[in-house]
Amino acid sequence: MPSRAGSPPVCPSCTAAAHPQHPGGRVLSENTYWRHRTPEAMRSLGGLPDARLTVTALGRTRKGDREEARVRVGNRGRAVAAMTRLSLREARGGDRVLPTLYSDNYLWLLPGESRTVTLFWPRTAAHAGLTVRAEPFNGSPVSAGA
Numbered sequence: 001m002p003s004r005a006g007s008p009p010v011c012p013s014c015t016a017a018a019h020p021q022h023p024g025g026r027v028l029s030e031n032t033y034w035r036h037r038t039p040e041a042m043r044s045l046g047g048l049p050d051a052r053l054t055v056t057a058l059g060r061t062r063k064g065d066r067e068e069a070r071v072r073v074g075n076r077g078r079a080v081a082a083m084t085r086l087s088l089r090e091a092r093g094g095d096r097v098l099p100t101l102y103s104d105n106y107l108w109l110l111p112g113e114s115r116t117v118t119l120f121w122p123r124t125a126a127h128a129g130l131t132v133r134a135e136p137f138n139g140s141p142v143s144a145g146a
Helices: 039-047
Strands: 013-018 031-036 053-063 065-077 081-090 105-110 112-120 130-135 142-145
Touching: 013 065, 013 112, 031 039, 031 130, 053 130, 053 142, 065 081, 065 105, 105 112
Parallel strands: none
Antiparallel strands: 013 031, 053 065, 065 112, 081 105, 081 130, 130 142
16 A cells, blocks of 8 residues: 555554553553544444453542542453543442543553553542443443442
8 A cells, every 4th residue: 555755554444553652661652543544434433343341440549539440441352442431420320420530531442452541530529339431432331330
């Protein structure tokens, strides 16, 4: 496939991941791109196979007037999990806990990839029974207790 000098070829539609690292090996950022050449290729996102996610609670702590939870979101399927949106919800009723801040969100997870995300919210914003919901563009949502 043709490409501009010095740049990688662009497929009709594909994902590309970049994880630049500090010289000491620490990952500076994690980026995944849906590369496309035509509007039709962008619309092909709608035809992606279903992603299969897992969400695992890693712990919850109180820090001053806020609470914090860590979760690991993983893709155990064979398809990319596109634009996976995380939300903190009341276990009863499913209402979103607002405001909630996320260390990362709208994740793109390649097959076999996982990411740890930290959520922060005011202690006064929620009750004890909370879940973290992960909902990929191309799949069913999954949840775990926060």
